Amino acid sequence: MTHDPLERLLGRTERDSGCEAAFEQFDRYCDAVLSGRDAAREFPEITTHIANCAACREDTEGLLAALRQLEGDSEK
Amino acid sequence: MATAQLDQESAAWVRDLESDAPGREAAIARLHALLLRVARAEAARRGTTIPERGRDEVDDLCHQAASDAVLAVLRKLAEFRGEARFTTWACKFAMFEISTRLRRHAWREYRIEDDERIWDTLPDTMPHALATLQRTETLEFLWRAIREQLTARQRQVFQAAVLDEVPIDVLADRLGSTRGAIYKVLHDARRTLRLAMVRAGQELP
Numbered sequence: 001m002t003h004d005p006l007e008r009l010l011g012r013t014e015r016d017s018g019c020e021a022a023f024e025q026f027d028r029y030c031d032a033v034l035s036g037r038d039a040a041r042e043f044p045e046i047t048t049h050i051a052n053c054a055a056c057r058e059d060t061e062g063l064l065a066a067l068r069q070l071e072g073d074s075e076k
Numbered sequence: 077m078a079t080a081q082l083d084q085e086s087a088a089w090v091r092d093l094e095s096d097a098p099g100r101e102a103a104i105a106r107l108h109a110l111l112l113r114v115a116r117a118e119a120a121r122r123g124t125t126i127p128e129r130g131r132d133e134v135d136d137l138c139h140q141a142a143s144d145a146v147l148a149v150l151r152k153l154a155e156f157r158g159e160a161r162f163t164t165w166a167c168k169f170a171m172f173e174i175s176t177r178l179r180r181h182a183w184r185e186y187r188i189e190d191d192e193r194i195w196d197t198l199p200d201t202m203p204h205a206l207a208t209l210q211r212t213e214t215l216e217f218l219w220r221a222i223r224e225q226l227t228a229r230q231r232q233v234f235q236a237a238v239l240d241e242v243p244i245d246v247l248a249d250r251l252g253s254t255r256g257a258i259y260k261v262l263h264d265a266r267r268t269l270r271l272a273m274v275r276a277g278q279e280l281p
Contacts, residue, residue, distance in 0.1 A: 006214070006280070009206070009238055010273075011266045013280075018263070019244075020256045026168045027160035034164075052266075053259060055179070055243045063171045065121055066114045067164060 011052040017045035022056050030063050034071070086162035093153055104146060110163065111149075111170035112142035118174050137181060141173035148173075179243040188236060188250050195223040195231065203239035214278060221272040230265035237262050 017025070022045075029046050032039040040047040050057045082090065092103035115138035148169040156165055206215060222231060236242040237258070248258045273280055 009218070009266075010270050010280070011263070013270065016263060018256060019259045023168070023172065026171075027165040030168070031160040031164050052263075053244065054237075054241070055175070055245055055255065058243075059171050059175045062118045062121060062175060063164075063168055066117045066167060066171065069117055070110075070113070070163070070167075 012048050014048040015045050016052055017049045019049070019053060019056055022046050022049045022053070026060060026063060030060065030067060033064060034067060082158040083161060086156075086158055089162040089166075090153065090156060093150065104150070107149065107166065108142055108146050111145045111166065112138060114167045114170040115139075115141040115145075115174040118171060119178060122178055133181065134178070137177040138174060141170060141177055145170040145173045176245050179246050180249055183242060183246040186242060186246065186250075188232065188247070189240070190232070192228065192231070194235075195219070206239060214273075217273065217276060217278055218269065221269050225268055225272050226265050230261055230268070233258055233261045234265045234269075 022029075025043060025046055029039050029043045032042050050060050089103070089107075091097060092099050093107065094100070097103065116135070119134050119138055145166070149166045152169075156162065206218070222234065226234060233247065236247050237244055244258045244262065245255045247253075248255045251258065270280060
């Protein structure tokens with residue numbers, strides 16, 4: 001998430017997948033993040049979308065947090 | 077679309093959830109329990125953004141979200157290609173369901189501001205998102221561009237989503253639209269404003 005106020009207002013200029021395409025790939029994106037791969041490089045349009053769309057960013061953060069919690073619980 | 081080789085755990089989930097699987101009911105119950113955990117974890121994570129008076133209803137929302145997510149997973153099971161782990165794929169439906177419900181719950185008393193006169197003059201007190209802009213010239217330019225170059229719909233969505241920070245799924249609900257369609261309006265509005273800034277020689281991030 002950017003701290004540049006103008007970028008927060010106007011969004012990033014890179015190609016943006018939009019909400020529906022992002023949702024289709026959220027699982028692959030999250031697995032890439034959790035396995036330590038470079039998700040921003042693998043999914044550039046999703047990365048831009050998450051930066052531009054507060055709702056999808058919140059959902060991605062939530063999904064990653066939940067998956068980490070599940071992984072942690074299963075390792076106990 | 078090509079099907080990836082399923083990992084052992086994902087393959088077991090898919091096998092157990094198929095319509096003629098002998099242990100299907102037990103697998104559905106396990107799936108529901110998993111998705112309910114995800115919904116509750118997300119509700120707990122967002123605890124501070126849920127108004128106190130609405131917290132009693134939150135667990136009901138978690139149950140509704142888990143049940144709807146189970147139905148979505150079963151409906152789309154044949155589309156699962158194994159490109160992610162099954163649990164990640166299934167949990168994203170639970171996240172979508174609980175997230176949408178929690179946002180609508182938190183914003184349930186919100187009414188869309190529909191007074192176009194607010195754009196007539198630069199107000200003394202700026203919305204938070206604009207108040208963070210230090211450059212007065214940029215601020216004045218943007219305010220004028222919002223008023224003069226956006227359509228009424230784009231102004232309405234930009235104001236709500238960016239200036240008032242209303243979640244786009246809440247907006248979609250109020251405006252009888254979809255999250256994707258509202259995001260497209262926002263995306264186009266931002267592009268118009270960026271283009272206006274470039275043409276005027278304003279500095280962009």
